[in-house]
Amino acid sequence: MTALIYVLAFIGGFVIMSLELLGGRLLAPYFGNSIYVWGSIITVFMLSLSFGYLLGGRASLSHPSIRRFAIIFLAGACCMLPLVYFAEDIMNWVFSFLDDPRYGSLLAAALLFVVPTVVLGMISPYSVRLLVRTTEESGNVAGRLYFVSTLGSALGTLGTSFYFVLWLEMNTILILLGGLLILFGALAWLAPRDA
Numbered sequence: 001m002t003a004l005i006y007v008l009a010f011i012g013g014f015v016i017m018s019l020e021l022l023g024g025r026l027l028a029p030y031f032g033n034s035i036y037v038w039g040s041i042i043t044v045f046m047l048s049l050s051f052g053y054l055l056g057g058r059a060s061l062s063h064p065s066i067r068r069f070a071i072i073f074l075a076g077a078c079c080m081l082p083l084v085y086f087a088e089d090i091m092n093w094v095f096s097f098l099d100d101p102r103y104g105s106l107l108a109a110a111l112l113f114v115v116p117t118v119v120l121g122m123i124s125p126y127s128v129r130l131l132v133r134t135t136e137e138s139g140n141v142a143g144r145l146y147f148v149s150t151l152g153s154a155l156g157t158l159g160t161s162f163y164f165v166l167w168l169e170m171n172t173i174l175i176l177l178g179g180l181l182i183l184f185g186a187l188a189w190l191a192p193r194d195a
Contacts, residue, residue: 001066004191005130006148008069011184012076012123013152015177018160019080019120020045023113025170026087030095031105040106041113048114052121059122060129066188069130072122073185077178079116084171087112124149 023041024033031037059068091108098104127145132138164173 001191002131004066004188005069005127006145008073008184008188009123009127009145009149010152011180012073012120012127013149014156014159015076015080015181016045016049016117016120017153017156018164018173018177019113019116021157021160022165022170022173023109025165026083026112027091027105027108030091030108031099031101034101036102037105040102040109043106044109044113045117048117049121052118052123053125055118056122056125057129060126064126064129066130066191069123069126070185070188072119072126073181073188076116076119076123077181077185079119080174080181081178083112083116084174 020041023045024038027037027041056072059072090111094104094108094111098107124145127149128138128142131141131145160173168176
């Protein structure tokens with residue numbers, strides 16, 4: 001069970017950073033690729049993750065279990081997949097009345113990414129809660145988890161920027177990321193609870 005939780009934390013970090021990089025590609029045709037656009041994307045992701053951390057910590061207080069953890073992954077996938085179908089319509093709508101690259105990109109990024117990123121932000125604190133058995137080990141467990149999650153983020157960044165965007169269409173990458181969340185959420189759901 002411990003190894004699975006570390007793998008899940010890695011997958012969470014991977015998907016978050018991959019999604020953030022895809023945000024730049026999604027917004028670029030409408031608002032460009034300037035520092036304003038990247039500032040908007042990074043701000044939306046940081047704020048969303050901070051709220052996700054709060055919610056994940058709060059959710060972990062009430063009967064934490066691997067099955068409830070699995071639900072976070074499945075919910076993350078459900079919140080991400082609408083980007084495949086509605087991202088273009090949302091950006092057309094925003095761009096039709098707010099074409100300023102600063103505020104238009106900020107609003108578009110918020111509409112597209114707040115919900116999935118808040119949900120994905122719940123992964124790290126919930127992981128910590130599932131692994132910590134005593135207060136003496138809490139710092140060590142949190143350090144290992146954040147190491148694994150950040151390693152996933154780094155590989156998600158490199159994989160997306162160096163390879164995925166060259167080999168695959170944007171929607172295909174989003175579907176694969178959602179599928180990854182579903183796969184690992186299902187593995188967590190089916191994991192023996194006493195392992």
